[in-house]
Amino acid sequence: MTTVIAEPAAKQPGGHDILGKARNPQAFRMAARNWLEETVAAEKRAFPDRTADDFYKRQQWWMAERNKVGMATPHWPSAYGGADLSLSNQVIVAEEMARVGAPPMSLFTVSLNHIPATLIRWGTPEQKSRHLPGVSKGVVWCQGFSEPNAGSDLASLGTRAVRDGDHYIVNGQKIWSSYSMYAAHCILLTRTDPQASKHKGITYFLMDMKTPGVEVRPLRQVNGSAKFAEIFLTDVRIPVENRVGEENQGWTVAQTTLSAERGILAFDAGERLRYQMEAFHADALRADAAWLQDPEMTREFARLFAEMQGCRRLLRRLMRENEANAASTLETVVYVKVINTTLKRKVGDFMLRAQGLQDQFHLHGAEERPDQPMNVYITSFGGTIAGGSNEIMLNVLAERILGMPKS
Amino acid sequence: MTTDFDDLLAAFSESVSEVLRSKCDRRTVHGYYDGKNDLDAALWLTAVELGWLGVGVDEAAGGLGLGVAGLDVLHRQLGAAAAPGPFLSTLVGAQWLSRQAGSGETAAVVQQIVAGELTLGIPVAPGGAATPLRAGRLAGTSAPLLIPASAGMAVIEVENEAGRALALVAVGEKSARLEGIELWDRTRRVGRLACEGVAPLLVVPDADGAAGNLLRRYFALAVAGDCVGAARAIAGQTVAYLKDRQQFGRPLASLQALKHRVAKMFVAIVEAEQQLEHAIEAASLESPSAVLWAFLAKASASEAFYFVADDCLQLHGGVGFTWEFDCHIFLKRALLARELCGDNRAMRNLAAEALALAAREGRSTADIAA
Ligand SMILES: Cc1cc2nc3c(=O)[nH]c(=O)nc-3n(C[C@H](O)[C@H](O)[C@H](O)COP(=O)(O)OP(=O)(O)OC[C@H]3O[C@@H](n4cnc5c(N)ncnc54)[C@H](O)[C@@H]3O)c2cc1C
Numbered sequence: 001m002t003t004v005i006a007e008p009a010a011k012q013p014g015g016h017d018i019l020g021k022a023r024n025p026q027a028f029r030m031a032a033r034n035w036l037e038e039t040v041a042a043e044k045r046a047f048p049d050r051t052a053d054d055f056y057k058r059q060q061w062w063m064a065e066r067n068k069v070g071m072a073t074p075h076w077p078s079a080y081g082g083a084d085l086s087l088s089n090q091v092i093v094a095e096e097m098a099r100v101g102a103p104p105m106s107l108f109t110v111s112l113n114h115i116p117a118t119l120i121r122w123g124t125p126e127q128k129s130r131h132l133p134g135v136s137k138g139v140v141w142c143q144g145f146s147e148p149n150a151g152s153d154l155a156s157l158g159t160r161a162v163r164d165g166d167h168y169i170v171n172g173q174k175i176w177s178s179y180s181m182y183a184a185h186c187i188l189l190t191r192t193d194p195q196a197s198k199h200k201g202i203t204y205f206l207m208d209m210k211t212p213g214v215e216v217r218p219l220r221q222v223n224g225s226a227k228f229a230e231i232f233l234t235d236v237r238i239p240v241e242n243r244v245g246e247e248n249q250g251w252t253v254a255q256t257t258l259s260a261e262r263g264i265l266a267f268d269a270g271e272r273l274r275y276q277m278e279a280f281h282a283d284a285l286r287a288d289a290a291w292l293q294d295p296e297m298t299r300e301f302a303r304l305f306a307e308m309q310g311c312r313r314l315l316r317r318l319m320r321e322n323e324a325n326a327a328s329t330l331e332t333v334v335y336v337k338v339i340n341t342t343l344k345r346k347v348g349d350f351m352l353r354a355q356g357l358q359d360q361f362h363l364h365g366a367e368e369r370p371d372q373p374m375n376v377y378i379t380s381f382g383g384t385i386a387g388g389s390n391e392i393m394l395n396v397l398a399e400r401i402l403g404m405p406k407s
Numbered sequence: 408m409t410t411d412f413d414d415l416l417a418a419f420s421e422s423v424s425e426v427l428r429s430k431c432d433r434r435t436v437h438g439y440y441d442g443k444n445d446l447d448a449a450l451w452l453t454a455v456e457l458g459w460l461g462v463g464v465d466e467a468a469g470g471l472g473l474g475v476a477g478l479d480v481l482h483r484q485l486g487a488a489a490a491p492g493p494f495l496s497t498l499v500g501a502q503w504l505s506r507q508a509g510s511g512e513t514a515a516v517v518q519q520i521v522a523g524e525l526t527l528g529i530p531v532a533p534g535g536a537a538t539p540l541r542a543g544r545l546a547g548t549s550a551p552l553l554i555p556a557s558a559g560m561a562v563i564e565v566e567n568e569a570g571r572a573l574a575l576v577a578v579g580e581k582s583a584r585l586e587g588i589e590l591w592d593r594t595r596r597v598g599r600l601a602c603e604g605v606a607p608l609l610v611v612p613d614a615d616g617a618a619g620n621l622l623r624r625y626f627a628l629a630v631a632g633d634c635v636g637a638a639r640a641i642a643g644q645t646v647a648y649l650k651d652r653q654q655f656g657r658p659l660a661s662l663q664a665l666k667h668r669v670a671k672m673f674v675a676i677v678e679a680e681q682q683l684e685h686a687i688e689a690a691s692l693e694s695p696s697a698v699l700w701a702f703l704a705k706a707s708a709s710e711a712f713y714f715v716a717d718d719c720l721q722l723h724g725g726v727g728f729t730w731e732f733d734c735h736i737f738l739k740r741a742l743l744a745r746e747l748c749g750d751n752r753a754m755r756n757l758a759a760e761a762l763a764l765a766a767r768e769g770r771s772t773a774d775i776a777a
Binding site: 274278281282285292295298299301302303305306307308309310311312313314316335338339391394395397398399401402403404405406407 | 646649650657658660661662663666667669670671673674677678679680681682684685700703704706707752755756758759762763766767771773775
């Protein structure tokens, strides 16, 4: 029962008909590759030194380029402006993006994944038609779930929302909200019933970040760049029509949102790691790097290379299970989360040891270069902490998959 | 997304598991360990009767036609049961022999194996010392072989004027004599062959290392399968034990410190399984990187098995420290597995060389078939 609210993604006349080849995997891959190679080269010309200051512009530029060829939200259902791109074609796109080192869609993570997952399942027709088409035009969303006192124990969140006629009045504080300083909208979890048990008194909202009383204060991250922020909320008035799901049903809605982190996002990271490792190795061979003479190091590289490959297979299994809605999906999600994020740390650490002192020198703008070993290493903590920390994942594995009793 | 082939594999796996649960239960394995039964021979007979030995052989030739993947299923189940018997060396040797084309004799030998009439020995760690071969006769004793007491033949590494080669020799009173070596792991048999003056049945030149690599590739995959099967089994047993065992008025399984240790075992197992699956696929497709992935899978799988078996003993407490309990049987199999087919340093050295070669040639080794 979906209402058509957007035209299917346009097949582009401008030389790059990618979606039109969706039926033929090889042709689709080659079309995507040609477009990507051209566009990434153009990106390098447009933003030769990738600084923190032009991050937002680069991301918007990239989204606009994708939109031109219908590749902004091709994985969405056509009823919502997507192209119903099959899973195998999504995999091809992710592989090709990683191959050419296309900019990751960081700024749009929530817009591209969490928003469609949540709204398609729970949104009203008005919410869908108002918000979904904006994503391909570059509207940035952020996620306001975590609070200073509600991290792993998210359900204990305390930001209050009180009904006042056709509005709710919200007071509280959110934290670690990625890219929220750039965001136009926020998906927000609040407490509406402090008396109910903690999972039962939560309500989910779509919040306009320009509403009076919303104040964003960026926080600098470990590598020096400020990509997440605190959000202070003081008497913020949110219209009732911006509520998603019923009052006090927010926890259930939030589960749908969080499940959006399970698929192509992790897949993308795994594919990128492959090319980072291959490039690192090829560069070392070209430069006759010292670590190649140390058998302990070359063995470790071989071991990590195998782990990377194993992880990529696991990611493919996850994609298949996601599509089939298989009962084993939870299990695979947990393994993928732990293995993929831990591997990135191990590879980063390896690269740092291999390069030695040289990589302790901080080159100007290094924080904007994801392939730089220090960045591979130190941003990997984002993966192991966020999205359900790896310790929480091990709890889930022990309790829900191995059936060990709660502590 | 299961295919008919996956269904066949799953059915084969289930039927092997069922048979092993009844014929190779833990009590019987302990009995074998203490020399009280002939489980190795009994299992071999069962395997022959049920056609397991032909799992990798084409259907046209009377086998089950499940290829490398089918053999992998068998090795995983044998590992899970800590099964003794001539399986590893015989099945690996047979796979290798069946690829030595051009000789009607090898085909006959493979047929004898599948029919259960012949078991084989192979080098424990191929690539080691080679026995001199002078004027068609062997001079000396072989390097250690993984070899059942019943072995009728063995593949050994030899060296003649042309360089290294692999030779098939007959074992017996009138030919090469088997000198057994006692192992800590009593589920496996190792020995040397005294081959003074013996003429091999077959000599396969290996100056370029291709024939030896093929043997090692099959060996690596078999050991890896055995290891992941075994690791899953003993880890599962440990979870069950922790749920059962009460201390401080609650099951040990409710303690988070122990949950995390167990969860990490399963993470290690899944990683090794994925690497093995990749290696199996590369072998099935005869990819140029098949050897590389087999070596890496063997190293990961035996390390994961060791990691798991080591901690499982600790998590069983005093019970785990006893001869009567299963932990030491698995742990000793894990320790031997690290050495089988070559130690893991050697495995990864070879893999690192192959990776560097491919990178220099501008070839990627990391493509995954759609
Ligand atoms: C890079 C990054 C981006 C993020 N982006 C967003 C965002 O956009 N929106 C948003 O809402 N949030 C975001 N987060 C927040 C993230 O979801 C939380 O950091 C995460 O849930 C952990 O909560 P915490 O930081 O309060 O750590 P805590 O919960 O305080 O945990 C501290 C340590 O204790 C461990 N621990 C906690 N509970 C247990 C337990 N039961 N058993 C064992 N160990 C335990 C944890 O694993 C961790 O190691 C982001 C975080 C990071 C790092």
